Amino acid sequence: MNEEAGKERLSRLFASHYDEVLAYCARRVGRDEAEGAAADVFAVAARRVDEIDWSTARSWLYGVARGVLANRWRSIHRRRRLLERVSQLARVPIDGPDQVVVRDLEARTAIRALHGLRSTDREILMLSAWEDLSGPQIAASLGISVAAAEKRLERAKRRFAVALRSTTGASAARGLGVEETRSR
């Protein structure tokens, strides 16, 4: 592929998928780091533009993004904390105050449950729920078979449901404990 064709291809890739890659990064490391990470992803894409299969480009970019983020954040503690920070991002469009309170509580509980899972479960759930990838797209992103991706996703969903029930119960119990203490 000549240089002009490569540039054209990269521009199309950028126009089609930059927003999604930026959002992928923001969901995992927070908005302050997301732009730098997304730029790193497209720097890799620029070097390997000839190898990209257009039909699976988005999944391929998410795979690159996963590697970029892993290099940026070696510490699991830090990643967890940043994920929590992401949950505090302003949402667009902005909800009314009551909805924000309810959603924040829901988001904190759900994200805490998500934290409790293994990283492989967490990633496949986020690819499905937040990146809205189909089974074949998840398989392409993770480099596994479609059957394996679907099986893993089902297992991860079940584990998440168990974790969410347990986290919701623990939060409610702790809230009750606090109220009892206050009324003493």
Next chain:
Amino acid sequence: MMSTETAFETLRRVNPVPDPAAFRAHLEERRDAAAATTPRRHTMDTMTPTTEKPRTPPKAATGRWIPAVAAAAVILLVAPFVLFREGGPFRTSTPTPTQVAEAYIGARNAYDADAMASLFPEGFTGRPDDWATGLHDLDLALEARRIHGFETRLIECSPIPNQPAMVTCSTEVQTALHQIIGYPPTAADFWFMVSDEGRITNYTDGFLTAEVEENVWAPFVGWLYAEHPEAADILQTGGAPNLTAEAFELTPIILADYRDWVGAGGYDAWLREREG
């Protein structure tokens, strides 16, 4: 009982970035707003009119140059003073051990993990703070210090005679526990070993003295285990705070309860009992 699909729908609903295009527009607006508040130094003679904002990678954004130019200007203005103060115009700009130590205390007091981490050599494997296990969780350790109300007032840093790489700093440290019981700030000494490159290679914090343990921690720990034994394991392990979201959330609640207990005369009673 929540079903698997209901739980998954909950996860979908709490997507932190539900609309990628709107999110990107939000970031660009924020950057444009920041650029607009920076005074323009020169009038531009020509402008290229554009009808549509070009979609370029963020690293190419002109707004990114503004902090760099401002930083360069500050360095150019300040560097001569620093060079002359440190003994003449021919010294290098490597900070002195005293300056490094002062910067450490400043970063700790500002809970600024990035500033503090930049004072250590790359690949530093020791503890950059007593509550951190390494550079990777320094931000969590400083967040814990913020939640626990740590304030470190620098009194003086001075080199140790005949030990050019070593500096000691005297400070006064106050915590939320000090404030709640009305205990005065505790004197604490820090020691640093600084390399020729101006990086901290060793650090010791002399805050946890017997005085603090007996007068500030003991009443709190006694109260905690009596009133909230279930919270103790969430908050700390072996005397060091747990750097977890759960501990961070719970700490202010526990401190508020402790404040209530002290306000109701619990601490005075504890003092009377101790003094016999």
